[in-house]
Amino acid sequence: MFNVHPAHDRRARNSSLTHPSTDTSPAPGIVYSTAMGQFDIRSYYSRLLSEDSTKSMPIAAMESLSALCDASKATTIHELLSSIEIGSKALIASVPNSISLTAGCAMFTKFISAHTHDDPRDFGAFKKKLQENGHLFAQSAREARFKIAALGVGMLRDGEVVMVHGYSRCAVGILKLAAQRNVRFKVIVTETRPSCQGTKLAVELRALGVPVAVIDDNAVAYAMKKCRSVLIGAESIFADASIINVMGTHQIALAAKKYHRKVYVATETHKFVDNFPLDQFDIPIEQDVINFDPPAGFDGPMPQTELGFVDYTEPQFIDAFITEVGLLTPDQVAERIVAMRFQ
Amino acid sequence: MVDPTPPSGSAATPPPAPPAPKATPKAALKLAKEPKAPKPVKDQKTAAPTAAAAAGDGKRELTPKELKEKKKAEKAARRAETKGTSGAPPSAQAGHKPKEASAGNKGGAKVTVQQPATSSGGIVKTIYVTSGGSGNQPVKTVAKEVEVIVEPAKDRGLVGLLKDLSVEQNEKKKGPVFGLGHAHVDVHPAILTLGMQINQYVLSGSTARCIGFLLAMKRVIQDYETPPASSLSRHLPGHYLSHQIAYLLSARPMSTAMGNTIRWLKQEISTLPPDQTQEASKKHLVERIENFIREKLTVADDMIVKTTVDKYIRTGDTILTYGKSQVVERALLEAHRQGRIFSVIVVDNRPLLEGKNLLQGIAEAGIRCEYVHLYGLEHSIPSATRVLLGAHAIMADGALYSRSGTAIVATTAREFGIPVVVCCESIKFSDKINLDGIVSNELGDPELLVNMSDTKAREMGPLQGWKEINNMRIESFRYDVTPSDCIKAVVCEHGCVAPKSVASVLRSSMAAAAAGSAA
Incomplete structure (x- = not known):
């Protein structure tokens, strides 16, 4: 059966998706402006990401929105909320893969609206408080990664061999902390073509004295028996605890399941998204992976943008999530995301 | 109305107060x-x-x-x-x-x-x-x-x-x-009618029965008079309602939705302020019931249809469905109305052949459809991209309790890697767990299986006269249990959830409702 999802036709047409930082031409809706002033949320966001490579998209989104609040000359709560909404929409529209960004925006909006009932009369004080809280919020989200490292390091014991795919900042945090604590573990790193994130990780870990073997992405199933657990990150986590992550995660999860290796996902809870795709072809990302009619001159696979292709892994392949609030099973993650709807 | 002297003492429960000696039971x-x-x-x-x-x-x-x-x-x-x-x-x-x-x-x-x-x-x-x-x-x-x-x-x-x-x-x-x-003398005519409709399968769907019950209860409460020296919040649920419910129970085993509704209604009655007048209490209850129908059934269905259409029915899809679920039918028709081009495979099964009913509705609307019996499932399922199912109930562990045959469809779909989506109002979420499909199942009329005719006329097949054969039984189960790992998503009015999150939805929505009523 060759059931190609109709979305692919659409993707084929606008396959020239580019990352915001590489595209300098201002598109409509990107620049947020009011009569009172202008704030280019999109360029602010791209600058945050390019300045600090350790910054993840939802955090950058939250910081951009709090900067927007700072810049905004809104005089009422309603005005402020609507400018946040316009800002998030502009931000979401400006990037091709907007899932984790959406999560950040939604979280910030929820956080702001939760505080609107505090004292609606004194708007000046309210706005100040919001700004403080907003920055505090972004700060605590940044710190989550350290907590994850501290929690997840217990998973690595002497003699552990762990397979890592992609370059997840949460997962790398755990590995580096373990190396600092002189845990004698080995890492099998997949190369993760075409971005070669794996090679980057291997260089960093070898510098810390960790024995690393870099394998081809094709060798995952071959090498699976030699590892004891799999550690990956996640770009977003959906309402049934399924994840999207760099392409190739799904096949690692499948191989790990076959050999009963544990699969751990290291991630911050601000990447939880209240969305429910059913499978690979239902995720809200436009990517041109399977193309039966490639442009002339393409003999190999479809080229990936800077963001890279992602794939979708179902919760039954995941044993646990290492988050800043503790080790969660997929069911607990799903419960938390569903509980967000009733807050 | 009710015969005041039931012919057999077996069914009549003794009236609360000993009657005059002339009573015959x-x-x-x-x-x-x-x-x-x-x-x-x-x-x-x-x-x-x-x-x-x-x-x-x-x-x-x-x-x-x-x-x-x-x-x-x-x-x-x-x-x-x-x-x-x-x-x-x-x-x-x-x-x-x-x-x-x-x-x-x-x-x-x-x-x-x-x-x-x-x-x-x-x-x-x-x-x-x-x-x-x-x-x-x-x-x-x-x-x-x-x-x-x-x-x-x-x-x-x-x-x-x-x-x-x-x-x-x-x-x-x-x-x-x-x-x-x-029936007990206190059973209200509206309930008597409803009982008859339920017993004769005029109202057979879980949602339809639930709406029928609430509408009947509205009339019951409107006609209710608190006896002297008793309060409404004590007498109504304890004495009066239990007779109505017992009568409905005798018509057909209780559905989860109706059980939840009754529990809600009793809760509502028990939280009535004691100093409120009877008229005010009755008015309040009737309003609450109307709200409940709107919130939990009518609007819930609309929300489910909207979510299903927005997210899970797309141009190019092939939707497989089993039997006839009203909300699934509405979703298919709505998606078609919005101009999505998709096809539908209707899987059906004896003895009720509800799928034919669905087929008629969607074929007339102009949706491309295919009709197979359950034994032809493996042949048709590879071309499906989604399986959409209705539900009778979803148990607390995420297992789906639905018309028998659903488990076959869902497990087959899982084998073929096709996502199964269940449309189910949260009123049907149960706080119980069924360990197997037999306990608490409902036995249908075995004669339905004996009758081989697909039309209304009776046509006895080879099973005719099975009752005379001592070592033979015919079982016609109405429901079966589909394990939660065969189901990808449950669409309820609170959005899409994983089947295992059903319990958490139940808990959260109850907590939210409690907070709402307290505020």
């Missing part, structure tokens, strides 16, 4: 009579509280505890009768446990069993019972002829769980016989 007779009768010592063991109380004060009316005791004994007798083994008929002394009645007739009941006369339904034992006479109870002799149908070979041939189900269905739930003549 046996229970009532006994009530009036018992306190005067000095009990023999033998009886003290079984009917100790009653006897002791009677000895203490001959003329005193029965206390609620004694009444309860008596009811219990009657129930036991009834159960024994339906089981057809001990043969203690309802006219046996209430104080006696059925065992005693059959083991020895010391207590005063004489049991004579006249040996078997066969009929098409099995063996009919005619049991003549004479109560009174030999004991030292000065009771008016009541002689009654009871026909008990015994199915020896078939009943014993039942394996473990099936037997449990048979006991559950035939003794516990079907205990009170359905029929206008068996």
